[in-house]
Amino acid sequence: MEEEMHTDAKIRAETGTGSSPRGPGCSLRHFACEQNLLSRPDGSASFLQGVAEKSRERLIRNTCEAVVLGTLHPRTSITVVLQVVSDAGSLLACCLNAACMALVDAGVPMRALFCGVTCALDSDGTLMLDPTSKQEKEARAVLTFALDSVERKLLMSSTKGLYSDAELQQCLAAAQAASQHVFRFYRESLQRRYSKS
Amino acid sequence: MAEAASVAAESLAGSRARAARTVLGQVVLPGEELLLPEQEDAEGPGGAVERPLSLNAGARSRVRVVCGPGLRRCGDRLLVTKCGRLRHKEPGSGSGGGVYWVDSQQKRYVPVKGDHVIGIVTAKSGDIFKVDVGGSEPASLSYLSFEGATKRNRPNVQVGDLIYGQFVVANKDMEPEMVCIDSCGRANGMGVIGQDGLLFKVTLGLIRKLLAPDCEIIQEVGKLYPLEIVFGMNGRIWVKAKTIQQTLILANILEACEHMTSDQRKQIFSRLAES
Numbered sequence: 362m363e364e365e366m367h368t369d370a371k372i373r374a375e376t377g378t379g380s381s382p383r384g385p386g387c388s389l390r391h392f393a394c395e396q397n398l399l400s401r402p403d404g405s406a407s408f409l410q411g412v413a414e415k416s417r418e419r420l421i422r423n424t425c426e427a428v429v430l431g432t433l434h435p436r437t438s439i440t441v442v443l444q445v446v447s448d449a450g451s452l453l454a455c456c457l458n459a460a461c462m463a464l465v466d467a468g469v470p471m472r473a474l475f476c477g478v479t480c481a482l483d484s485d486g487t488l489m490l491d492p493t494s495k496q497e498k499e500a501r502a503v504l505t506f507a508l509d510s511v512e513r514k515l516l517m518s519s520t521k522g523l524y525s526d527a528e529l530q531q532c533l534a535a536a537q538a539a540s541q542h543v544f545r546f547y548r549e550s551l552q553r554r555y556s557k558s
Numbered sequence: 559m560a561e562a563a564s565v566a567a568e569s570l571a572g573s574r575a576r577a578a579r580t581v582l583g584q585v586v587l588p589g590e591e592l593l594l595p596e597q598e599d600a601e602g603p604g605g606a607v608e609r610p611l612s613l614n615a616g617a618r619s620r621v622r623v624v625c626g627p628g629l630r631r632c633g634d635r636l637l638v639t640k641c642g643r644l645r646h647k648e649p650g651s652g653s654g655g656g657v658y659w660v661d662s663q664q665k666r667y668v669p670v671k672g673d674h675v676i677g678i679v680t681a682k683s684g685d686i687f688k689v690d691v692g693g694s695e696p697a698s699l700s701y702l703s704f705e706g707a708t709k710r711n712r713p714n715v716q717v718g719d720l721i722y723g724q725f726v727v728a729n730k731d732m733e734p735e736m737v738c739i740d741s742c743g744r745a746n747g748m749g750v751i752g753q754d755g756l757l758f759k760v761t762l763g764l765i766r767k768l769l770a771p772d773c774e775i776i777q778e779v780g781k782l783y784p785l786e787i788v789f790g791m792n793g794r795i796w797v798k799a800k801t802i803q804q805t806l807i808l809a810n811i812l813e814a815c816e817h818m819t820s821d822q823r824k825q826i827f828s829r830l831a832e833s
């Protein structure tokens with residue numbers, strides 16, 4: 362889970378992923394580099410620009426690992442590549458849905474399906490599901506949940522902003538209700554695919 | 559409407575376990591649980607069914623059901639792990655409740671013991687050939703696993719050759735091993751695949767469809783041109799016809815058949831037969 366999550370409304374939350382300017386006129390984000398991390402190739406390096414992308418990848422990876430039956434494929438790596446075609450808000454939830462569908466399409470054995478749902482809380486406390494980019498920017502808090510298909514259990518949550526404990530529970534309940542629409546869409550989409558053959 | 563009813567059912571209980579019998583032929587999703595026939599009586603409507611206690615515990619007939627690809631045992635139920643249509647095959651003779659499996663469409667092959675596959679020889683190290691079969695590891699093939707091969711009479715296999723063989727060892731924990739002879743020591747069509755021809759890849763579902771008994775596609779293709787064809791369960795097909803053009807036409811037809819309906823296919827065949 363991301364570090365920005367807080368349960369008490371009194372504590373001021375960081376708005377996370379912003380830039381850390383190094384000096385006057387420098388608007389580059391934070392860098393990190395690691396070298397020689399793989400033993401097999403002659404050379405390897407990992408370069409990180411901006412912390413947000415890495416944590417998003419880590420969140421998606423952890424969700425997939427919780428659901429994929431990795432014990433059936435030892436000594437095998439499963440790589441999921443996600444390419445953003447257009448970002449209209451709720452990007453993390455969309456990435457989670459795409460990753461789930463791709464794993465199903467590849468025939469990777471899974472113990473359940475999962476989906477991502479985003480909630481935004483604006484300054485009045487109104488709850489908006491699946492916010493647009495504009496709504497996300499103006500919201501006081503944006504919460505993304507990954508839920509599994511068997512019992513709508515919470516697999517992953519990533520939150521940014523200021524919200525109370527009661528609001529968290531409310532958002533989670535709304536996300537669980539919304540997830541059944543996503544799973545119904547998965548089912549219809551897969552049925553359509555199999556009906557062609 | 560059926561859709562409203564199914565939505566209501568989903569909202570009530572996340573996913574109730576359904577009887578496997580009722581779901582046959584339908585699309586099942588990962589995470590669903592299926593009940594085997596012997597458990598249906600116990601579940602009953604509401605679940606609070608009184609059953610007389612029996613002193614002889616073994617009297618209840620136990621049906622041995624085989625859990626095929628896409629299903630896993632989860633307690634005393636079956637857990638679906640892949641998306642596809644649920645199929646069932648009645649036992650031919652004797653005991654057993656038959657086989658349940660999920661018919662899924664995928665492109666990635668996972669080695670299974672007994673499958674006949676087409677592999678490409680990638681390396682020759684000592685007495686073992688390394689053969690790429692499309693799985694996560696190359697399979698190993700000993701030079702003695704060919705018909706009539708002895709220590710002095712080695713088979714003529716080079717790197718880059720195509721091999722048609724079957725797996726004798728294929729599980730998740732070990733490197734897959736294949737051979738080109740059957741249990742009697744005869745080649746039975748296996749071995750190095752001849753010169754020329756074209757190797758191409760299709761999905762696993764198409765291979766199974768083409769290998770099903772009485773497949774129309776193969777009969778129609780056979781009437782078109784004389785050809786040699788080898789199907790590997792790992793999604794690879796090798797085709798050879800008299801000329802390169804005919805070979806390419808056949809390869810294109812087989813690749814396209816997955817997405818065509820039978821009418822479209824008949825149209826294409828009739829057009830080709832005319833020309």
